[in-house]
Amino acid sequence: MRLDREITCAQVVDLVTAYLEDVLDADDRERVEEHLVFCDGCSTYLDQIRQTIAVTGRLEPEDIPPALQDKLLAAFREWSPA
Amino acid sequence: MTAYKFLGDGSVSPFAGFRWPVGEWVEAAAADPCRRGIHACRVQDVPFWLGHGLWEIELDGEIVVYQRKIVAPRGRLVRRLTDWNRELLEEFGAGVLARTRTRFGAVAVLSGYVGDIQNHLASGRVPLAAFAAARAAELSGGPAEYERERLRQAAWLADRLGLGTA
Numbered sequence: 624m625r626l627d628r629e630i631t632c633a634q635v636v637d638l639v640t641a642y643l644e645d646v647l648d649a650d651d652r653e654r655v656e657e658h659l660v661f662c663d664g665c666s667t668y669l670d671q672i673r674q675t676i677a678v679t680g681r682l683e684p685e686d687i688p689p690a691l692q693d694k695l696l697a698a699f700r701e702w703s704p705a
Numbered sequence: 706m707t708a709y710k711f712l713g714d715g716s717v718s719p720f721a722g723f724r725w726p727v728g729e730w731v732e733a734a735a736a737d738p739c740r741r742g743i744h745a746c747r748v749q750d751v752p753f754w755l756g757h758g759l760w761e762i763e764l765d766g767e768i769v770v771y772q773r774k775i776v777a778p779r780g781r782l783v784r785r786l787t788d789w790n791r792e793l794l795e796e797f798g799a800g801v802l803a804r805t806r807t808r809f810g811a812v813a814v815l816s817g818y819v820g821d822i823q824n825h826l827a828s829g830r831v832p833l834a835a836f837a838a839a840r841a842a843e844l845s846g847g848p849a850e851y852e853r854e855r856l857r858q859a860a861w862l863a864d865r866l867g868l869g870t871a
Contacts, residue, residue, distance in 0.1 A: 625843060625852070649737075649771065653771065656720055660753065661830070661832040
């Protein structure tokens with residue numbers, strides 16, 4: 624896309640959640656989609672996120688083994704934004 | 706009006722995932738770019754959205770023109786343009802490469818794009834090659850040159866596919 628409309632792969636990654644939740648404005652949405660047409664890497668990444676959402680969206684808390692639940696909760700507790 | 710739309714296997718739209726019926730009117734609540742509505746290409750938009758299958762679509766209702774697309778409240782898939790296939794895509798890419806080589810092959814820095822485009826084509830990434838050609842043009846003469854290269858690409862596709870003649 625034109626330099627004044629440029630969106631980088633890193634920016635696409637940052638915007639993927641907003642894209643999938645349909646909260647991007649029309650201009651940003653078009654820029655993301657224009658990028659996806661020619662960027663195989665971002666296209667694959669978006670597909671992976673979609674698949675992840677589809678799979679994890681079907682998970683119930685009881686589907687997760689207790690040991691894994693504890694591990695995940697511990698990881699979330701230790702996580703902090705950079 | 707007649708417009709164009711790229712769809713994947715099974716006439717599924719690449720972004721919305723909607724499976725298009727052929728010949729039936731599809732209605733949207735409104736024509737709101739990138740949100741609701743039937744999104745399609747004018748001839749000049751086609752190079753930006755190169756994809757698997759190219760279809761002719763009839764649009765109806767009040768049409769909203771956006772930057773790289775048009776949006777209508779109603780649309781009907783008319784026919785698949787069977788001339789749009791791998792061979793034509795590769796021919797399109799070869800033309801893009803030849804033009805970029807002619808224009809910038811001897812220009813410092815920009816000549817690097819010729820090799821990039823060759824590599825993209827060798828790996829089957831024609832949309833990326835077309836983008837790279839437009840970027841080389843832009844670096845030579847600004848945003849207007851980017852648009853002009855995209856228009857050249859659209860003109861080639863229109864000529865070979867008979868776009869805009871319906």
